[in-house]
Amino acid sequence: MANYSVRNQVAIISLCSPPVNALSSDVRRGILDSLKKAEQDVKVAAIVICGEGRTFCVGADITEFKSEFKTFPNLFELVDILESSPKPIVAAIHGHAFGGGLEVALACHYRVALSSAKLALPEVKLGILPGAGGTQRLPRLIGIDSSMQWIAFGDEYSAQIAANIGIIDRIFPSNADILESAVQYAQSIIGKSLINRRVSKLPVKDASKVSHIMEKYKQIVGKKSRGAIAPMVCLEAIKHAALLPYVEGMKKERMGIEALMGSDQSKSLIYMFFAERQVRNWTIPGTGINSKNTKPIKVEKVAVIGLGTMGRGIVLSLLKAGIKHVSVMELNKTARENGLLFIKNILEGYAARGTISETQKRSMVDALKPVSNFEMLKDTDLVIEAVFESMSIKKDIFAKLGQVCKPSAVLATNTSALDVDEIAMVTPKPKQVVGMHFFAPAHVMKLLENVRGSKSSPQVIATAMNMGQRMGKVTVLVGNCHGFVGNRMFRHYTVETDFMLEEGAYPEQVDTVLKKFGFAMGRYQVGDLSGNDIGYRMRTKFEMTNKQQPPGAPERER
């Protein structure tokens, strides 16, 4: 839906489709109907398009991709209708202008934004391309080079960066009233010529360099987006903006989106988009307890026990999440020194690349609190144990934590396969114990598998889930069983690759093929990173050849 009103010669078309104003067929129809009203009203001299609620517009409604996506007005028809309006249109951006939302804004004659707004053409992350003129209008506004950067990787940019390169005409402070500011801006441009304001009519400034730029991005995309089809199709579509008139370029863009829409890669990425959001709504089966009716415990002080590969990554994830007090406990002096050095080096790297500021880096380093005995953890709200994968060592640690930690402290184990209930039983309050299984390298990998022990309390589960989300992880709640979900899935993959070794392949050959296919790391590289000893321990503990495996099971044959 879109609402329509008029204020001092300015018509306001406000998108109204909570929570994110996705461009469903109703919203597109609402915009078109409002536009007609504004064009017909002689008292209207300018138009503002804005979004109600928390955001301007996040783009096409992905849930409609299978059904109403083509209903008139289609998004690519709507943008051309908007651009050809005889009355000036101002896009008033707050929150997000993503995908089709940004394409609508590019079709407007002016764009203003709050400094806090974010802009992106992230369609490539759904395995498609910006199919509402994005590949043709953006290059006419910011050039081929920057457009390839924006569209082939789909990253988000601040309104200020967008203003610096010519997408945004005016920035307002983040606390300004976007609608009021945009209406005033619209009044200031009444009567001005629209000749240079229709982006599709502009030339592409760096068109003559297109072959050179294309080669550069093909190389980068080839390395960064191995195996993905959409980024290359995006590059091709942008190239056409340089070589063809707008209308012909649009035909190429259409061919591109039609080829990608419905591809296996796009279907999988869209499935992943919704699945990643769905897992936030966790539930404890058969109890009625869920994410909506359970509050997490307040967590300010966190401790990590063990500074090996996993512990280091967990500490970094906590620091990046803004936790101001992260105790680190590693009794082995060399491991402690190496671990702290590793963490500080990574933070230096983030600061050098501009991912964090110098001030943020210093505050993260200050948040690190090395501790040397369990007594020092008595005020901690959440302890994450990340030591060697051995039940007896973990039981020893949890017994000590049970004695020293305050009763409300959440005690989490990063075990990748061991029985969380068995660990919990050595503490006086097993309901405080939960699994938080990170994946290596923990500061990079987005998945966090939280393991619900049979005694874990709802608040403890909510706290682990909440902490995962604070760390920006895709946080999934799973049951307590050998290998949980992640390693049970991974096991089938490793079994198959190990068969290949038995059949004569070298580990590096297997890894090369997997990386070419699109995996960030090969299976044997992952083994080296996580430690092949951990896999060995898991298998030994599982006793693969014991009676649990029926005769004829592959494991018993090997």
Ligand SMILES: CC/C=C\C=C\CC(=O)SCCNC(=O)CCNC(=O)[C@H](O)C(C)(C)COP(=O)(O)OP(=O)(O)OC[C@H]1O[C@@H](n2cnc3c(N)ncnc32)[C@H](O)[C@@H]1OP(=O)(O)O
């Ligand atoms: C002819 C062809 C023409 C055009 C083709 C155009 C292609 C497109 O426009 S494709 C869409 C491009 N846009 C995106 O990919 C944006 C996707 N959304 C996001 O990245 C994020 O939602 C966000 C904008 C960064 C906001 O994040 P956040 O504030 O964390 O909110 P979320 O929890 O992610 O989302 C809230 C809620 O909205 C649902 N949702 C988000 N985007 C869409 C969408 N484009 N379509 C439908 N639904 C969307 C999301 O699933 C959440 O739903 P819940 O039910 O609350 O889980």
